[in-house]
Amino acid sequence: MQKNLKAKTVAIIAVLIIFVFGIFGIPKGVSGSALKQALAQHINLGLDLKGGTHLVLQVMVDEAVGAATDSDVGAIQSDLQQNGISGVTVAKPDPNKPDVIQLTNVPADRATDISSVLNSRYSSRYDITPGVNNTWTLTMKNQTELDLKQSALDKAIEVINQRINGLGVSESVVEPYQLGSYQILVELPGIDDPGRVKDVIQSTARLETHEVMAGPWPDQQTAMQAIGGMVPPDAELVQSIAGASNEGSTAEWYELKKVPVWGGTDIRDAQPGHDQNTNEPQVTFYLTNAAGQKFAQFTSANIGKQMAIVLDNRVREVAVIKGEIHDTGDISGGGITEQYAKDLSMLLRTGALPASIRYLQESTVGPSLGADSIHQGVVASIAGMAAVMIFMLIYYRGAGINADLALILNLVILLGFMGFVGARLTLPGIAGVILTIGMGVDSNVLIFERIREELRSGKSPSAAVDQGFKHALTTIIDTHVTTVVSAAILFLFGTGPVQGFAVTLTFGLLANFFTSVFVSRVIFDASLSRKLHGEPISI
Amino acid sequence: MELFHDVKIDWLGKKWYFLGFSLIFSIAGLLSLFFWHHLPLDVDFRGGTVVRVKFADKPNLDLIRSAVNKAGLKDPRITQFGAAANNEVLVTLSLGQTSEASLDQGRAVIESTLTRNYSQAGAQNQGKLDLDNVSRGGLATWLEQKDPEHLGVTDAATARYQQQADAVMSYRDSAEHSGILDSVDALRGSVDPAVLTALEQGAYVSGFHVQSAEIVGAQVGKQLQKQAILATLYSLLGMLIYLWFRFELIYGVAAVVACFHDTLITVGAFSLTNTEVSLTVIAAILTLVGYSMNDTIVVFDRIRENLRLSRREPLADLVNRSINQTLSRTVLTSGLTFLTVLSLFLFGGEVLHPFSFALVIGILIGTYSSIAIAAPMLVAYQDWRAGRGKTAALPAAKKAKV
Numbered sequence: 001m002q003k004n005l006k007a008k009t010v011a012i013i014a015v016l017i018i019f020v021f022g023i024f025g026i027p028k029g030v031s032g033s034a035l036k037q038a039l040a041q042h043i044n045l046g047l048d049l050k051g052g053t054h055l056v057l058q059v060m061v062d063e064a065v066g067a068a069t070d071s072d073v074g075a076i077q078s079d080l081q082q083n084g085i086s087g088v089t090v091a092k093p094d095p096n097k098p099d100v101i102q103l104t105n106v107p108a109d110r111a112t113d114i115s116s117v118l119n120s121r122y123s124s125r126y127d128i129t130p131g132v133n134n135t136w137t138l139t140m141k142n143q144t145e146l147d148l149k150q151s152a153l154d155k156a157i158e159v160i161n162q163r164i165n166g167l168g169v170s171e172s173v174v175e176p177y178q179l180g181s182y183q184i185l186v187e188l189p190g191i192d193d194p195g196r197v198k199d200v201i202q203s204t205a206r207l208e209t210h211e212v213m214a215g216p217w218p219d220q221q222t223a224m225q226a227i228g229g230m231v232p233p234d235a236e237l238v239q240s241i242a243g244a245s246n247e248g249s250t251a252e253w254y255e256l257k258k259v260p261v262w263g264g265t266d267i268r269d270a271q272p273g274h275d276q277n278t279n280e281p282q283v284t285f286y287l288t289n290a291a292g293q294k295f296a297q298f299t300s301a302n303i304g305k306q307m308a309i310v311l312d313n314r315v316r317e318v319a320v321i322k323g324e325i326h327d328t329g330d331i332s333g334g335g336i337t338e339q340y341a342k343d344l345s346m347l348l349r350t351g352a353l354p355a356s357i358r359y360l361q362e363s364t365v366g367p368s369l370g371a372d373s374i375h376q377g378v379v380a381s382i383a384g385m386a387a388v389m390i391f392m393l394i395y396y397r398g399a400g401i402n403a404d405l406a407l408i409l410n411l412v413i414l415l416g417f418m419g420f421v422g423a424r425l426t427l428p429g430i431a432g433v434i435l436t437i438g439m440g441v442d443s444n445v446l447i448f449e450r451i452r453e454e455l456r457s458g459k460s461p462s463a464a465v466d467q468g469f470k471h472a473l474t475t476i477i478d479t480h481v482t483t484v485v486s487a488a489i490l491f492l493f494g495t496g497p498v499q500g501f502a503v504t505l506t507f508g509l510l511a512n513f514f515t516s517v518f519v520s521r522v523i524f525d526a527s528l529s530r531k532l533h534g535e536p537i538s539i
Numbered sequence: 540m541e542l543f544h545d546v547k548i549d550w551l552g553k554k555w556y557f558l559g560f561s562l563i564f565s566i567a568g569l570l571s572l573f574f575w576h577h578l579p580l581d582v583d584f585r586g587g588t589v590v591r592v593k594f595a596d597k598p599n600l601d602l603i604r605s606a607v608n609k610a611g612l613k614d615p616r617i618t619q620f621g622a623a624a625n626n627e628v629l630v631t632l633s634l635g636q637t638s639e640a641s642l643d644q645g646r647a648v649i650e651s652t653l654t655r656n657y658s659q660a661g662a663q664n665q666g667k668l669d670l671d672n673v674s675r676g677g678l679a680t681w682l683e684q685k686d687p688e689h690l691g692v693t694d695a696a697t698a699r700y701q702q703q704a705d706a707v708m709s710y711r712d713s714a715e716h717s718g719i720l721d722s723v724d725a726l727r728g729s730v731d732p733a734v735l736t737a738l739e740q741g742a743y744v745s746g747f748h749v750q751s752a753e754i755v756g757a758q759v760g761k762q763l764q765k766q767a768i769l770a771t772l773y774s775l776l777g778m779l780i781y782l783w784f785r786f787e788l789i790y791g792v793a794a795v796v797a798c799f800h801d802t803l804i805t806v807g808a809f810s811l812t813n814t815e816v817s818l819t820v821i822a823a824i825l826t827l828v829g830y831s832m833n834d835t836i837v838v839f840d841r842i843r844e845n846l847r848l849s850r851r852e853p854l855a856d857l858v859n860r861s862i863n864q865t866l867s868r869t870v871l872t873s874g875l876t877f878l879t880v881l882s883l884f885l886f887g888g889e890v891l892h893p894f895s896f897a898l899v900i901g902i903l904i905g906t907y908s909s910i911a912i913a914a915p916m917l918v919a920y921q922d923w924r925a926g927r928g929k930t931a932a933l934p935a936a937k938k939a940k941v
Contacts, residue, residue, distance in 0.1 A: 048890075051712070056759055058758070179759075179762050179763065179766055180758070180759070180762050191674070191676070192674050192675075193673075193674030193676065193677055195643075198643075359642045359643075359756070360642075360755075360756040360758050360759045361642075361754065361755045361756060361759040362642055362643055362752070362753075362754045363751070363752065363753040363754065363755075364751060364752045364753075365750075365751045366712065366718055366748070366749065366750050366751060367708065367712040367718075368593075368711065368712035368713075368714075368716070368717045368718030368748065368750060369591070369717075369718075369750040369751050371712055371713055371714040371717075372714050372717055372888065373890060374714070375714040376886060376887055376888035376891075377887060377888070377891075379886045380882050380883045380885070380886035380887040380888075381882075383882040383885070383886050384878060384879035384881075384882035385879075387878045387882060388875050388878055388879060391875065391878065392875075394540060395540045395871075396540075397540075427890060427891060428819045428822060428891070428894065430887075431883055431887065431891055431894060431895070434879050434880075434882070434883050434887075435826065435879065435880070435883075435898070437879050438875055438876030438877070438878065438879030438880060439830070439876055441872075441875050442833070442872040442875065442876065445868055445871045445872050445875065446837075446868055446872065449867055449868040449871065450868075452541075453864075474840065475836065475840055478785065478833070478836040478837075478840070479832075479833040479836065479837075481781060482778060482781065482829040482830075482832040482833060482836065483826070483829035483830060483833070484829075485774065485777045485778070485781065485829060486774050486777075486825045486826055486828050486829030486830075487825075487826070487829070489770050489773050489774045489777065489825060490770065490774075490822055490825050490826075492770075493766045493767070493769065493770035493773075494770075494818070495763075495818065497818070497819065498818050498819060498821070498822045501819070501822050502822070505826065
């Protein structure tokens with residue numbers, strides 16, 4: 001018994017040291033400020049205490065589906081051409097259904113050929129159904145669509161992560177936001193002025209080169225009239241920035257071929273630099289091998305024609321193709337600043353977003369508010385803890401010291417654990433700590449009340465302690481399980497700050513199970529072992 | 540010291556009073572929920588824009604309201620936040636004034652309106668840097684451009700000015716200053732003299748500081764509402780299953796009814812006092828679901844223990860005795876938790892107020908309900924079974940000893 005007690009005491013002291021280390025690490029000194037600094041290094045604060053920005057954004061995944069079907073429209077057209085089938089219109093009939101492609105004007109005598117072309121190359125991704133009047137409808141398979149959307153979300157997270165890192169925001173978090181579908185949560189600690197970061201995240205930075213079919217026209221109306229009131233299915237009208245075709249030109253409209261020669265995913269590298277002649281900032285981009293070959297083929301076959309460099313659906317530059325271009329180009333003019341050249345080349349390097357995004361939620365907490373909150377939280381914790389500890393001392397006298405020691409160890413383990421696992425302390429998390437104090441001492445009350453009852457029924461002190469712990473145990477397990485179940489549900493359904501609450505409450509109660517059941521018992525045994533058999537205990 | 544020694548209170552004899560008490564509060568809450576304040580929702584659930592601003596001097600709410608109105612934002616709600624001495628104001632815009640296309644437009648308009656109308660000095664500060672609202676990054680960039688220490692464009696300069704910006708921020712944002720500088724000169728001693736001179740020439744203090752901004756689009760608000768309701772239901776269900784597994788179904792049902800009663804009255808209290816329900820309030824309510832279960836379990840445990848020992852005693856007497864035996868610990872544990880929650884309510888700050896309010900109400904009601912609702916339900920169930928001519932005995936534990 002005596003030896004066992006020693007081992008247990010050593011174990012408790014070891015736990016104490018380990019978790020104190022979790023809170024402070026090895027501080028540089030023992031002065032107040034050195035301890036404070038050590039504490040700040042080990043306990044991670046949530047955004048609501050540290051200050052920062054929390055964003056929820058929606059990835060418009062339907063666009064990724066649309067882009068896939070767009071490129072399949074082009075592919076089907078060239079497949080049909082290669083098989084000598086002409087006159088078929090391949091288009092997407094309903095803008096609200098990005099997953100549907102329709103073939104109309106199919107020559108009746110080529111129906112079997114078309115069927116075999118479609119079925120051989122597209123049946124793995126589309127449900128292909130023939131319709132009336134020689135039409136064919138391709139509807140993207142559900143699984144294909146889901147895969148596309150998921151990969152768009154994954155890609156968006158990857159791109160946004162790279163962009164934020166490119167801006168040098170440290171400790172940022174970019175992850176799927178589980179409460180919504182195809183949403184992303186972005187946390188930017190220390191950023192309380194999120195404007196620029198938001199712009200950088202949001203810019204699709206979709207750089208493409210298109211063949212110019214006609215134009216320019218001064219405005220959209222004129223353009224529509226010029227092309228006969230309707231945009232052909234394989235073309236699109238795009239506005240340019242001022243100065244796109246030559247120095248001093250205004251914003252104009254162009255009719256471009258819809259399918260680009262190369263697009264956002266084809267860029268290998270991009271660097272900011274300066275124009276050799278004017279010394280204006282510019283961005284130089286380089287294409288991947290495959291896209292470079294495609295570009296060379298296209299340019300050599302279209303010498304004398306115009307091509308447009310399009311960034312985020314605005315024509316940036318229109319140039320006449322003078323010769324074969326391989327894999328590089330510049331974006332210049334249009335009042336590019338040094339900062340813009342730097343940001344844009346970073347954006348091009350990280351690649352285009354697979355779909356545009358929309359901000360759904362934005363919350364910003366300034367660091368001053370966090371400092372206030374921490375201060376108030378600490379005051380409330382100390383007040384609550386002092387009230388509880390004083391009450392326990394008055395009500396249970398000797399055993400009150402026991403409970404108070406257990407309570408302090410409980411808090412040390414809780415904070416040390418937070419330090420070890422790097423869990424974030426949020427403002428509701430501080431409330432969780434305070435609640436742990438109140439709920440933690442409940443276990444001691446349960447045990448002590450039971451011991452008193454056993455003493456009243458005439459049991460000896462050591463038997464009463466033994467029975468008290470034994471009987472209270474079931475109840476303590478119950479109370480811990482019910483609260484931890486609640487906290488677990490909170491963690492699953494909650495967002496940042498609330499999750500912080502769930503975490504501190506859960507850790508706190510788990511630690512409490514150890515301190516109230518094991519540590520308290522050891523302290524009782526230690527004090528009993530120093531007494532004569534049957535000598536009363538202070539409770 | 541002992542509070543309750545050998546009490547013999549006839550709890551079940553007072554069940555009609557309890558029922559009346561619970562009904563009054565539940566119905567008052569329900570009436571308010573349906574006909575009066577409804578359920579006031581926080582911006583997280585409701586959607587919209589809330590900007591929290593601290594002023595150096597006592598703010599004129601009417602002036603802010605009319606200025607924000609003039610800037611084109613309809614029906615802004617301007618309310619004092621916390622104690623009047625804090626000079627803090629919430630500017631709230633409805634969801635209708637918060638477009639998902641440009642989410643932070645409302646915030647930008649509010650900030651520029653305040654800058655125009657509420658700066659301590661008006662026109663002469665045009666184009667100058669507002670030290671009360673500049674961000675760390677913004678200030679570092681500004682200093683780098685001004686380059687008061689003539690360091691040129693080097694990495695060392697960038698690091699130096701970032702460090703100077705940090706010094707300004709840590710002075711301004713300390714708990715003592717809460718984001719507002721008395722004057723630019725207050726930074727003397729905190730930053731390099733050359734930097735201070737540059738700041739005195741090119742910067743000013745506006746006398747207000749945007750402490751936080753919360754902008755929530757319609758979609759996220761709806762998502763969160765759904766999640767909050769689901770979470771509450773799941774946790775009630777979780778409790779039911781746990782109690783079913785630990786005791787018998789009727790114990791679980793009684794405890795969950797008591798819990799639902801607690802939740803209803805707590806939510807009703809939010810409606811009656813027109814306090815906004817936020818995400819943290821939901822967290823508090825879920826915690827209460829777990830916590831109020833504790834007292835109930837303790838009483839049930841004792842009832843079951845006593846049922847095993849004396850099967851002949853009338854159930855009502857046995858339940859009374861069980862409640863009285865555990866009364867001391869029920870009151871003590873709830874009282875101690877209540878103490879900590881009360882300190883949170885009193886000292887924890889304005890942000891946590893709704894959260895601690897929910898806990899204060901919930902702990903009181905939760906303790907009451909385990910005595911006044913859950914235990915009598917067991918007796919009522921037995922009476923109901925007896926009335927239908929079935930065996931009267933309440934099911935005891937599945938196992939002889941747990």
